[in-house]
Each structure stands twice: as C-alpha cells, then as structure tokens.
Amino acid sequence: MATELKSSKYRCPQCGAGDFSVTTTQWRCDACGQAFACASGIPRLFVEARLGSQDRKLRDTFYDGLFGRLYQVMMPAIVMPVRPLAMSWPYWIAYGVVVAVLLGLVVGLVDALASGAFALAGLLAAALAVAGWLLSRQRYLLHLMWVAVPAWLSLSRKPYAPPESFAQVHERVLAPLRSAGRRLQVLDVSTGSCNSLYKHGWMDLDADYTAIDLSETMLKQGSDMMSAAGVPVDLVLGDAMELPFQTDSFDVVLSYGAVNGLTDPSKAIAEMARVAKPGGVLLFLDEQIYDAATAVERAYFMKVLSSHNVIHRCPVETFPPTLTDVRVSQVYQFYYICTARKAA
Ligand SMILES: C[S@@+](CC[C@H](N)C(=O)[O-])C[C@H]1O[C@@H](n2cnc3c(N)ncnc32)[C@H](O)[C@@H]1O
Ligand SMILES: [Zn+2]
Structure with missing residues (x-):
C-alpha cells in the first residue's frame, strides 16, 4: 500500500514537484508520474542520464567498487602519512x-x-x-607506495598549527545551534558511511537528520552505522549537483570530503545554498594544500589525496551571492573547512 508524502522536503528530480506516493520499493511523483525505485528501502531520487560524467565514473569505479567496499580501511591507509603514529601504526x-x-x-x-x-x-x-594490474587500476595506491615515507618524514619535521583548528571551526558553528531553542533540520550531502555526520558534534543538536549520497555501497554502510547507533535519519540516494530537496528546507547543510571531486563543485555549492533556509549555515570540508608545503608533500597531495578531484582548493570565487559570512580555514596541512551563511 502506498503512503502519500505531501508537500514534503523532497523534490522530484524530474519536475520539481513535492508530492510523492511512497511504497517500500518505489516513490512515484504525483505530478509527473515518474517512478523512482528504492534500494533496501532508500529512494533513488535522481535521473541517471542527468548525472555528471565524473560523478558516474567515481561512483562506478571507486565508491561502488573496491574503494567503497573497503572504505573503512582504505581511507585511513591513504591519510597515514598525515596522522600521528599512535593512530596509524597498523597501516604502516x-x-x-x-x-x-x-x-x-x-x-x-x-x-x-x-x-x-x-x-x-x-x-x-x-x-x-x-x-x-591491481596497482595500475588504483593509481593512488601505486603513488602511495613511493611517497608515503618521504611525505611522513617531511610532515613530521614541522608540526602544523592552524589559525583555527577543526574543533574550533565546529564549535563556532555548533554553539549558536545548540541554543537555537527549536528543532533544527540538518542535511549531510555526500554522507557516505555517515561517519562525519555522526562524529563531529552534530548529534548533540535537537535536530532531524537527512543524508544523501550517490553510492549505494557507501550509503548502505551509513544506514547500518546509524541504525546500530540508534539515530533516525532520512537517507536518500541522489546527486549533490541536483539535490532532490525543496528550496529553503534546512537550517544546516554539511558536506565532508566530496565537493572537490564532483563534476561541477560550484553547482553543488549553489545547490547546498539553495536548499539551506535563509539564515541557515553551510559547512563543508575538502582537500586544499597549505602554503608552506614542500615538493614531496605536494606530490603526495596531488598524486594520492587529491588525485581523484576536479579542483584542488575551495572554489570560493564561484560562490552564489546568497552566501555571506564566508570563511575558509586551513584546518590541517591538506584540508580546509568552509563555513558560510545564507542571507536571511
Ligand atoms: C570521500 S567520501 C566522504 C564520505 C563522508 N562524507 C565522510 O566524511 O566519510 C565522498 C562521498 O561522496 C559521494 N559522492 C560522489 N559523487 C556524488 C554525487 N554526485 N552526489 C552525491 N554524493 C556523491 C561518494 O559516493 C562518497 O560517499
Ligand atoms: Zn515529478
């Protein structure tokens, strides 16, 4: 039996309408009749033909492939030269x-x-x-072989003190949200295994959570993790560049480690701004190298960490004019966090 979802936060990727007839196996748009199949109960709210070529390629060869299946092991292995030995010794x-x-x-x-x-x-x-053959298909691993030790040696010679730390940026954004005095709507774009959404303080809010990703392999891990943690979250399979949500829907829009790798990062940021409520906040993190990097650190950044990306720094000059209070903090040697507010 179908449940009616009326004037919801969702938006039909085909026609933009907001009313759906929902069963466990498909969502049908009441306006245009387009049916969107579900994967394990999660709706696939995107149109395959409209995906960017880079997004389809990354999904098919990377996130739905070996890397995605082994994500919990591969990710810490790739960042082992940047991490303290106490955390990364098993990978070494x-x-x-x-x-x-x-x-x-x-x-x-x-x-x-x-x-x-x-x-x-x-x-x-x-x-x-x-x-x-395996290493030629996963080039970043081939490069990790030769650059890991020199990059680690280079990085460990000079500890990095960020102008604003990862924790400080989060606290700056989270503190006013904790005392908002109303239930907040939080969206995590390209949520993957929901790791970052779960870990970085967002669970302390009085909030409803929505999370979207294009890869079934990744989102299945997110679904398992959030169910095990007992956190209710509305999961959606969809495209960050055409978010299947209504304009002005979320108080907080997050994204960790995805923007730079999308076919059109600026379009994804414009979409995140569109679905944020007026006065809502955006916070996203991705790769960007710090100014004092050595040649070997640059090689590690370009050949391993940022090798799958379309851009290699925060594309701040392309932000839509609706975004104000834009701040880009270099929180680690190879990562920035950008925070912004949608004009009220
Ligand atoms: C490096 S992972 C980051 C996952 C998660 N945010 C985290 O912090 O662990 C990047 C994620 O972006 C997702 N992704 C790639 N292209 C996408 C697109 N066009 N729309 C939505 N998600 C996408 C991938 O499936 C993957 O889960
Ligand atoms: Zn429709």
Missing part, C-alpha cells in the same frame, strides 16, 4: 608487509631466472603482473 605495518612482499617477488624472480628455475620464475612473474 600493513604498508611494510606489502612493500616487502613486492620486493621479495622481484628479488625472487631475478634469482629464479639467474638459476634457471623457469617454472618458479613464471609463477613469480604472474604474481607480479597481478599486483601491477
């Missing part, structure tokens, strides 16, 4: 094992060829070919 051990195995294969191959053990040489060459 895994890295050491992988490098030792690869070197062992090369040495073994040379040795087998030199001693005429051609069957063994064939086996070792096949193993190396498989490793080479």
